[in-house]
Amino acid sequence: MSEKTLKYYGWGYADAGLDADQTKALIATFRDGFGIEPSRDGAFPAMDEIELPAPKIVAPANLGGICSTDKHDRVVHAFGQSQPDSIRIYDRDFAHAPDVIAYPENEQHIAEIYEWADKAGAAVIPWGAGSSVVGGVTSDVGARYNGTISVDMGRMDKVVEVDDVSRAARIQGGARGPALEAQLKPHGLTLRHFPQSFEHSTFGGWIATRSGGHFATLYTHIDDLVESTTTVTPAGNIVSRRLPGSGAGPSPDRFIAMGSEGALGIVTEGWARLQGRPTFKATAGFRFADFFDAARAVRAVSQAGLFPANVRIVDGVELQVNGAGDGSFTLMVVSFESADHPVDPWMARAEECCLDNGGVVDVDWRDNPDAHLQGAVGAWRTAFIRMPYNREQLTPRGIISDTFETSITWDRFEEFYQVIKSATQAAMKDVTGHAGAVSCRFSHAYPDGPAPYFAFHCPGDPNGGMLEQWQAIKNAASDALIANGGTITHHHAVGRDHQKWYEQQRPALFGDVLTDAKKRLDPKGMLNPGVIVS
Amino acid sequence: MSEKTLKYYGWGYADAGLDADQTKALIATFRDGFGIEPSRDGAFPAMDEIELPAPKIVAPANLGGICSTDKHDRVVHAFGQSQPDSIRIYDRDFAHAPDVIAYPENEQHIAEIYEWADKAGAAVIPWGAGSSVVGGVTSDVGARYNGTISVDMGRMDKVVEVDDVSRAARIQGGARGPALEAQLKPHGLTLRHFPQSFEHSTFGGWIATRSGGHFATLYTHIDDLVESTTTVTPAGNIVSRRLPGSGAGPSPDRFIAMGSEGALGIVTEGWARLQGRPTFKATAGFRFADFFDAARAVRAVSQAGLFPANVRIVDGVELQVNGAGDGSFTLMVVSFESADHPVDPWMARAEECCLDNGGVVDVDWRDNPDAHLQGAVGAWRTAFIRMPYNREQLTPRGIISDTFETSITWDRFEEFYQVIKSATQAAMKDVTGHAGAVSCRFSHAYPDGPAPYFAFHCPGDPNGGMLEQWQAIKNAASDALIANGGTITHHHAVGRDHQKWYEQQRPALFGDVLTDAKKRLDPKGMLNPGVIVS
Secondary structure, three states, rough: OOOOOOOOOOOEOOOOOOHHHHHHHHHHHHHHOOOOOOOOOOOOOOOOHHOOOOOOOOOHHHHHHHEEEOOOHHHHHHHHHHOOHHHEEOOOOOEOOOEEOOOOOOHHHHHHHHHHHHOOOOOEEOOOOOOOOOOOOOOOOOOOOEEEEEEEEOOOOOOOEEEEEOEEEEEEOOOOOOHHHHHHHHHHOOOOOOOOOOOEEEEEHHHOOOEEEEOOOOEEHHHHEEEEEEEEOOEEEEEEEOOOOOOOOOOOHHHHOOOOOOOOOEEEEEEEEEEEEOEEEEEEEEEOHHHHHHHHHHHHHEEEEOOOOOEEOOOOOHHOOOOOOOOOEEEEEEEEEEEEOHHHHHHHHHHHHHHOOOOEEOOOOOOOOHHHHHHHHHHHHHHHHHEEEOOOHHHHOOOOEEEEEEOOOOOHHHHHHHHHHHHHHHHHHHHHHEEEEEEEEEEEEEOOOOEEEEEEEEOOOOOOOOHHHHHHHHHHHHHHHHOOOOOOOOOOOOOOOOHHHHHHOOOOOHHHHHHHHHHHHOOOOOEEEOOOOO | OOOOEEEEOOOOOOOOOOOHHHHHHHHHHHHHOOOOOOOOOOOOHHHHOOOOOOOOOOOHHHHHHHOOOOOHHHHHHOOOHHHHHHHHHHHOOOOOOOOOOOOOHHHHHHHHHHHHHHHHHHHHEEOOOOOOOOOOOOOOOOOOOOEEEEEEEHOOOOEEEEEOOOOEEEEEEEOOOHHHHHHHHHHHEOOOOOOOHHHEHHHHHHHHHHEEEEOOOOOHHHHHHEEEEEEEEEOEEEEOOOOOOOOOOOHHHHHHHOOOOOOOOOOOOOOOEEOOOOOOOEEEEEEEHHHHHHHHHHHHHHHHHOOEEEEEEEEEHHHHHHHOOOOOOOOEEEEEEOOOOOHHHHHHHHHHHHHHHEEEEEEEOOOOOOOHHHHHHHHHHHHHHHHHHHHHHHHHHHHHHHEEEOOOOOOHHHHHHHHHHHHHHHHHHHHHOOOOEEEEEEEEEOEEEEEEEEEEEEOOOOOOOOHHHHHHHHHHHHHHHOOOOOOOOOOOOOOOOOOOHHHHHHHHHHHHHHHHHHHHHOOOOEOOOOOOOO
């Protein structure tokens, strides 16, 4: 379990965030580039300004040693890291904070927590590292429950077993990215699953939310990196076999563990497929005058069967917001990595695909081990790592700033992009009176289509109206995604924020099947209410 | 729909099979190599020797035009292509033949068939092209039903729509391999899913059974080639969205369509991911004195991240049975294919992995476009294509000959292999008094483990005891697979033959979830009784 203190009003540890100069630059970029001015100069509440209701439930004796009702614990576990979470923290909206935080150390503890919740009529919120950006851990469960228990998996953070021959490891659900990689490093192995939340998300959380890693092609989702899973449900444990591949009936992992987001059980451990630590790397950057030309280059690389570690485009607006461009060009980053062989032939062919589609070299990959730190490539990379810390500066200044992501097939992409962008811009204008800014990058790319990742920014109401404004813009963008054939999420997950659109997206009868599974595995409906099964 | 007549006692069309010389060579190989002699010189029954009960149900007027009670139709649809199917055909065991064969032309027809089956109290057996080797289409449903309708999807065989930009196509469930590839060819595209049954299996059947294609790494199962599916269930249609990737809840495709084997519905169409037709190809062959050295070479190639089209080892026994070796060596075949770029750097590195592990070049890939036709590589390839036709020669001669396949992680592989092989040999000896022959190849290879494919052959009882003998050997092999951590099937599917072991393999609570889904989607239990949900 981490010894460091988590921030309660934003991303990461209490001692991490933008410094004064970085904050100044961020605000200046919004002002100078897009006319987005702070609408207020506020601050998140200090801890002693936050009022919590007294806990409504008390842990039984057998669980007393692993439970906490400490104020900081309850405050931290009240929200995830979404835009509405941030606004509600600013607004001191903590009435729904969980009553008790439980820190199970084994599967038996989890079973005992379920027994307690059953008797107490309480809700149970599985909590990995709390970085959900979709309300997946926000403990707002309504009046139906007599209390809420947040189950923090942080003490189940071990790599239990490593199989060097098959390159696989048995990893506990509460292991955060850095902790699990540190335990794999002595074996010369790596899971190489690097979501932007890597530092503040867990192996079990990745599986439960079908997390997407940094790598943009081939094994994008954690789904493909998992051999087997153990899920502890109120009805008992579900343990799948460790298999490299199987065709025996529908995959239990892909129904029970992957994508159930804590509504059917808690993923306590799994066997993960590992790789050798890459020793051969190459990165190149290309500039495109036209976003769609860049998209066509991504398509060409994706359909060439080269499987780059990265093939990403970032449009002019996103580069500008992040101080990595002047808005006049789209950046494309291509990189290859291997633990086994030089990647030059791969990169050379990918470069041809980029040049064929109108790309101009921004950073040359040849004999250039520092390519990823250079030019627009390096500038955007630096900003990317810092991005999650922006929000805690923007919310107090009354600036709405959020992202959403989806996927779509190539044939529909260009029209889809225009429609989504227009719908979001129109909603911002309608709701706030300001055109705002909408940007797009590709987070992942497949032979049959990209995963476009949008961001939107606009000045919000300084006097308590920001949450409603955000919801109206979010509604417009989400309606447009669903009406135009996209998915409500490619890798951010469903959570409470996307549930409405997820129910539109999924086949109705499949929703019934999920409801039946919920009744079977969680008959009292205690687990993560409002998520996946409403 | 195919115009050619299907054989009713074995694989393929009526005019296809081994010629006299090929048959003679096959029998000689068994005798000379393994002392396996024919125990009888029998023949399958002629059509007029087969007695069928009168149909117990009659199609309603609205379906009369698409239904048949023709004797040949009923005989062909009574069995698939398993060893027990073959023995039962020889034994004239046709009492369970389906009463009516329905040939739906659209989804509405299927809904009407379900209505009819509901009223009639009949079972419905979805039927693609009838090549199940696990009893998946064998219409033996027990006394609970008033009749059986076999639903032959052969008239829904169109590629409905091709998206050249995303490289995807909407394909009807009843399209057989050759038909769908012929329709894709004018677009310069290919699905490139080539199970051994390619000619006699369908797109919908591949999805329903989680079929494995010829290509041995990366996209091995049809699962990864499918964007979306439409499944018609008795409760209504389940249509998923066409998405390159998604993280919105558990995948509906991977629970409803993939692996449900016709127990939840009939897969009527789906969007499939396609590829450019390969223009760059290279194949190499290597000989290994030791089977486990060859396995280590496969592991090295698989873990190198090269993703060959093929990386397969065939042991001495299998080579000998198929006239491609003298039993003294294991053959390894490695091949690469690309529609985009020369594959020499990939092959050069794979060759290093083979030579490093003790391989000796059998067929050199350099400047050798005919490599796949040469040496042991070519000999085995020729035999491989012919293999499905062997059984119709062996069963009448009283020789038991069957295959089973699984997967296992690399750390357990060597011991697993020994245990499975020993259990199968011991069972043959015990049951038939003859040691028989057991062979192994890898059908697929993953970074974390292989998919071993076993075959066993022994002389059977000439006087009606073959079915029981086969079952006893199958039981021993299957028990060993499950007890030692394997899967009961990597790509052959569950069917009726594997249901018992599938129920041991799957987590018990997941079995309950499947049972609930069955009740929801097929409340009368009409669909493929005895398969997946018993």
